[in-house]
Amino acid sequence: MLEFAAPLLALADILALADNLALADNAPWVLAGCVVSCALYARGWRAIRARGRASRERFCGWRCVAFFAAWLVMLVALASPLDREAERALAAHMVQHLLLTMIVPPLFWLASPAMPCLFGLPRALRLEVVGPIIAAPAVRTLLRIATNPIVGWIAMALVTLGWHVPAIYQLALREPAWHRVEHASMLAAGLLFWLPVVEPFPYRRRWPRLAMVPYLVAADFSNTIVAAYLAFSGAIAYRWYADIGAARGIDALQDQHLAAGIMWVPGSIIYLLPAMAITATRFLAKGSFGVRAPQQPRELSLPVLQRAPARETPRDLLRIPVIGALLRQPRVRLGLRLAMLALAALIAIDGIVGPQDAPMNLAGTLPWTHWRGFAVVAILAVANAACMACPLIAPRSVLRRWITPTRTWPAALRSKWIAGALIVAWLVAYEAFDLWSSPWATAFILIGFVVAATAVDLLFEGASFCRFVCPIGQYQMLLSTVAPREVRALDADVCARCETHDCLKGRPSTVANTPTLPGCGLGLFVPKKDGNLDCTFCLDCVSACPHENIGIVAVVPGASLARAAWSSGIGTLANRFDIGVLATIFTTGAIANAAGMSAPIVQILDEIATARAISPALLQGSFVVVAMLGGALLLASAAVAVQDAPFIQRFNRIALASIPLGASVWLVHFGFHFITGWPTGEAAIRRVLHDLALSSDAPDRILSCCVVPPNWLVPAEFLALSLGLAAALGVLWWSIDAMLRRRDGARTSSSKTTSTTTPARVTIAWIAPAIALIALWSMMAWVVLQPMEMRGTSGFGS
Amino acid sequence: MNAQRGQRIVRRADRVFMHARALAFMLACMLALEAVMSAASLADGGIVVWTGERMGARAAVIIAPAAPSVGEVEFAWIGAWKAGALVHAQHLDGLAIEGVLAPAPIGSEVRCSLALTKVGHWDITIDPDGNGDAQAARFPLEVSDPPARWTTLWPAMFAWIALVAIGLTAAWRKTTRRDS
Ligand code: SF4
Ligand code: SF4
Numbered sequence: 004m005l006e007f008a009a010p011l012l013a014l015a016d017i018l019a020l021a022d023n024l025a026l027a028d029n030a031p032w033v034l035a036g037c038v039v040s041c042a043l044y045a046r047g048w049r050a051i052r053a054r055g056r057a058s059r060e061r062f063c064g065w066r067c068v069a070f071f072a073a074w075l076v077m078l079v080a081l082a083s084p085l086d087r088e089a090e091r092a093l094a095a096h097m098v099q100h101l102l103l104t105m106i107v108p109p110l111f112w113l114a115s116p117a118m119p120c121l122f123g124l125p126r127a128l129r130l131e132v133v134g135p136i137i138a139a140p141a142v143r144t145l146l147r148i149a150t151n152p153i154v155g156w157i158a159m160a161l162v163t164l165g166w167h168v169p170a171i172y173q174l175a176l177r178e179p180a181w182h183r184v185e186h187a188s189m190l191a192a193g194l195l196f197w198l199p200v201v202e203p204f205p206y207r208r209r210w211p212r213l214a215m216v217p218y219l220v221a222a223d224f225s226n227t228i229v230a231a232y233l234a235f236s237g238a239i240a241y242r243w244y245a246d247i248g249a250a251r252g253i254d255a256l257q258d259q260h261l262a263a264g265i266m267w268v269p270g271s272i273i274y275l276l277p278a279m280a281i282t283a284t285r286f287l288a289k290g291s292f293g294v295r296a297p298q299q300p301r302e303l304s305l306p307v308l309q310r311a312p313a314r315e316t317p318r319d320l321l322r323i324p325v326i327g328a329l330l331r332q333p334r335v336r337l338g339l340r341l342a343m344l345a346l347a348a349l350i351a352i353d354g355i356v357g358p359q360d361a362p363m364n365l366a367g368t369l370p371w372t373h374w375r376g377f378a379v380v381a382i383l384a385v386a387n388a389a390c391m392a393c394p395l396i397a398p399r400s401v402l403r404r405w406i407t408p409t410r411t412w413p414a415a416l417r418s419k420w421i422a423g424a425l426i427v428a429w430l431v432a433y434e435a436f437d438l439w440s441s442p443w444a445t446a447f448i449l450i451g452f453v454v455a456a457t458a459v460d461l462l463f464e465g466a467s468f469c470r471f472v473c474p475i476g477q478y479q480m481l482l483s484t485v486a487p488r489e490v491r492a493l494d495a496d497v498c499a500r501c502e503t504h505d506c507l508k509g510r511p512s513t514v515a516n517t518p519t520l521p522g523c524g525l526g527l528f529v530p531k532k533d534g535n536l537d538c539t540f541c542l543d544c545v546s547a548c549p550h551e552n553i554g555i556v557a558v559v560p561g562a563s564l565a566r567a568a569w570s571s572g573i574g575t576l577a578n579r580f581d582i583g584v585l586a587t588i589f590t591t592g593a594i595a596n597a598a599g600m601s602a603p604i605v606q607i608l609d610e611i612a613t614a615r616a617i618s619p620a621l622l623q624g625s626f627v628v629v630a631m632l633g634g635a636l637l638l639a640s641a642a643v644a645v646q647d648a649p650f651i652q653r654f655n656r657i658a659l660a661s662i663p664l665g666a667s668v669w670l671v672h673f674g675f676h677f678i679t680g681w682p683t684g685e686a687a688i689r690r691v692l693h694d695l696a697l698s699s700d701a702p703d704r705i706l707s708c709c710v711v712p713p714n715w716l717v718p719a720e721f722l723a724l725s726l727g728l729a730a731a732l733g734v735l736w737w738s739i740d741a742m743l744r745r746r747d748g749a750r751t752s753s754s755k756t757t758s759t760t761t762p763a764r765v766t767i768a769w770i771a772p773a774i775a776l777i778a779l780w781s782m783m784a785w786v787v788l789q790p791m792e793m794r795g796t797s798g799f800g801s
Numbered sequence: 802m803n804a805q806r807g808q809r810i811v812r813r814a815d816r817v818f819m820h821a822r823a824l825a826f827m828l829a830c831m832l833a834l835e836a837v838m839s840a841a842s843l844a845d846g847g848i849v850v851w852t853g854e855r856m857g858a859r860a861a862v863i864i865a866p867a868a869p870s871v872g873e874v875e876f877a878w879i880g881a882w883k884a885g886a887l888v889h890a891q892h893l894d895g896l897a898i899e900g901v902l903a904p905a906p907i908g909s910e911v912r913c914s915l916a917l918t919k920v921g922h923w924d925i926t927i928d929p930d931g932n933g934d935a936q937a938a939r940f941p942l943e944v945s946d947p948p949a950r951w952t953t954l955w956p957a958m959f960a961w962i963a964l965v966a967i968g969l970t971a972a973w974r975k976t977t978r979r980d981s
Contacts (some may be wrong), residue, residue, distance in 0.1 A: 087907045090846075091879075130963055132967065135974035177867045179846040246849040250861035250879040251908060721957035731963035735973055762973040784958065 037074050044070050047123030070114035077107050093244050097262040097267035105273045108193035112201035127559040155186050155195035160225040162192040167229045169240055176243050219278040226270045234263035314800040319554030333546050347449055354446025363503035363690050366442035369685040376677025379670050387483035390539035395452050399460035419581040425474035430592045434599045435624035466524030468540050481589045483535040485663045489558045497552045498530035507545035520547045531571035564659045565737035577752025583655030590665030591634030594783050595627045597672040601789035637775045648742050657772045660735035667727020668783050671720045679712050720787050728780045740765045851940045858882035871947040877912045885931025888913045893922045917944050
């Protein structure tokens with residue numbers, strides 16, 4: 004896919020360099036739109052071509068070229084110097100409109116983009132969202148109307164005539180929002196108009212082919228009317244250009260005549276050429292006089308969408324050349340953890356012996372600003388890479404060669420209660436004692452974690468520390484429940500035939516002096532595990548499986564939360580109250596933690612502490628607890644409102660559904676620190692190098708300040724929160740659906756009655772908890788709009 | 802019976818799918834395009850607030866946004882200019898702000914953005930040669946209260962409503978199909 008994105012990135016670079024301007028600020032949005040669209044097309048195009056010769060012939064190379072060319076022309080029209088010149092000269096504006104209505108749309112349709120873009124979508128999205136929506140009667144009717152040629156013709160005539168009315172044209176020049184509407188409507192009308200002319204596969208013809216000739220000629224009339232008006236009117240049509248033209252030394256009337264010429268001559272040619280081509284093709288074609296419609300494309304159906312193209316077999320990350328082979332090696336994974344342990348040791352040493360000035364100390368910057376940001380992005384983009392590279396378990400992996408633990412973790416403590424309590428304690432201490440601002444405290448926390456993890460895992464079997472104690476691990480595992488990848492058995496049949504179950508039990512080595520390959524220390528039996536909960540991505544199971552039947556494959560993020568079903572090592576998720584409470588801590592803690600850095604909250608707490616002579620630490624710690632309790636109460640009251648299942652199940656399902664929202668809050672919070680605070684790492688590293696006499700550059704403290712938040716950051720934060728809330732509400736709906744169906748299943752099997760679970764019932768039950776989640780989102784939205792107290796940096800107050 | 806009904810649904814879906822693909826893709830394109838356009842049209846638009854003759858040539862001033870409010874206001878000078886050209890803004894209560902006009906990416910224009918921090922009447926002076934009053938262009942400017950932040954952030958802020966609507970429609974359709 005990257006090979007397709009690369010030319011576009013290069014193009015954006017050229018444009019940015021060429022005009023040295025707006026793109027610099029807006030590049031993320033421009034590139035996002037262009038790259039996502041092209042990547043989607045390229046992915047689907049390749050998948051379809053892999054299906055056989057007929058598909059390869061239909062989706063030949065030039066279609067792909069047409070798609071990229073359409074984007075290229077669109078970028079020239081909207082994000083190049085032409086766009087700016089269009090504000091100053093009517094002729095340039097006319098070229099821009101011509102590109103949007105007459106060049107971009109036919110190029111898009113020549114690419115036959117529907118199939119490639121649909122197959123470029125993730126399978127679940129295609130089948131679970133796009134498919135059912137396309138089949139909805141209302142959508143069907145709407146589409147049937149919209150794709151009627153007469154609608155396209157009228158739309159094109161309206162935009163051509165309407166937008167050139169002087170008052171409307173000048174409104175668009177004055178107001179950027181209207182300017183956007185103008186361009187969007189031109190492109191939309193162009194797409195509708197050119198659809199029946201180009202007939203991209205699998206468009207089915209509505210009118211005889213020859214009808215396109217009067218269709219195109221008639222469209223040229225509206226074009227001619229505007230062009231003639233501009234050409235023959237002796238007055239300047241748009242006052243804006245009269246004012247500016249004089250100052251630029253351009254005769255505005257001449258500019259207007261040039262614009263008319265562009266609209267008239269090239270515009271008419273673009274309409275009339277296809278009309279002539281259609282006529283010629285029809286009359287020259289043997290035996291055809293344009294009456295009989297040619298053969299229509301074969302009907303395509305939703306089942307076609309379900310048929311996976313060859314390239315859609317689950318793509319296992321472990322099959323990627325080099326990276327996959329490396330990750331399969333236990334030694335490489337241990338090496339990764341040992342490298343991280345060495346880095347942690349360096350940070351701890353600097354935290355203890357370095358200056359106690361957080362922005363200039365490795366312990367004050369790398370773990371809090373950089374690692375947290377990197378970890379949350381890596382987990383949400385791929386999988387639980389943070390646990391996989393965890394330095395805390397490196398010592399136990401080495402020491403277990405000589406020390407074999409014999410005890411099992413006490414049955415009474417086999418839950419998430421300890422870990423949950425530690426997360427609360429962590430969040431309270433973070434706020435109360437400003438842990439991030441103390442390199443010394445950071446160093447001792449790091450050392451404490453390594454010692455505790457090693458001690459627990461040398462005393463008890465398996466990975467008891469990760470599973471029952473580690474608060475960081477629980478946070479990362481909860482985040483990874485909405486990650487797009489999961490450790491899974493590749494072929495269920497192979498597992499069904501497997502007798503050894505080494506992925507769980509471990510595999511004794513067959514080579515002398517080499518250690519046994521351990522099985523899953525967290526007690527997960529891979530073929531029976533559902534979701535990422537409790538999985539540290541240690542990949543021990545991958546090495547132990549003798550059939551190479553385990554991979555890291557794509558899953559629907561959050562689907563296991565909606566199922567809340569039975570999973571190996573966990574039991575039925577919907578019944579695990581401790582996990583429900585942990586999920587609540589995860590989400591409400593995310594909001595409380597972010598709120599604690601917003602300036603108004605900090606100010607209010609400071610004022611109360613001063614006025615009432617209360618210890619600020621006590622007050623800040625109490626704020627976290629009260630905020631989290633408030634959030635938990637909100638979720639619990641929503642659970643009371645839903646009926647039809649035991650309270651714990653209802654509460655758990657709502658709490659689990661809140662995880663995507665919590666994940667987006669953590670992403671927004673840590674992402675903000677990462678983006679605005681990244682230079683602090685450089686300052687701290689330079690200070691260390693200077694202290695070690697490895698560099699003569701004296702560190703400049705000003706470097707440790709943050710960068711000014713870029714313009715796109717707040718909209719991007721809201722977009723992330725929107726995605727999180729939408730995913731949470733979606734998981735909630737499916738979870739309630741599953742809960743009601745389960746109850747119905749039990750009832751109907753005992754009393755032979757029919758199921759009463761309808762979408763309407765599910766939606767009614769969904770409303771109360773959905774409101775609770777929206778309330779949590781609105782709290783976080785308020786936090787995002789507040790100025791922030793910058794932490795781990797040397798300044799920048801808002 | 803059920804199989805026939807299922808086939809009927811699939812056939813109906815077949816027909817609509819013909820057109821849906823085109824439109825679904827078009828909508829995706831529109832969304833992507835919207836991103837491009839919102840990016841491309843930053844500092845777009847504006848209003849001509851002054852025209853006249855300075856330094857022996859016609860000149861014009863465009864400000865953006867067309868209805869300025871507290872915050873960044875961009876001044877574009879179209880006409881002759883020299884290095885050191887300035888824009889000076891003075892509020893009725895005496896607060897003064899000054900900025901240097903710098904070459905803009907359009908033709909030979911120069912531009913400067915000033916952060917006008919107060920509501921009310923401002924007197925703007927543009928000095929295109931940097932030599933004081935002789936060639937200066939003057940015009941008044943009324944600055945209003947800043948718009949609420951949500952007015953610019955609403956597409957990202959409330960994108961979840963559209964996503965939930967799409968998700969609910971899909972879920973509803975899928976559940977209905979499964980049950981029928
Ligand atoms: S994953 Fe491997 S070891 Fe585990 S049951 Fe399946 S085949 Fe056996
Ligand atoms: S299933 Fe167990 S062994 Fe496999 S990666 Fe996850 S935690 Fe490790």
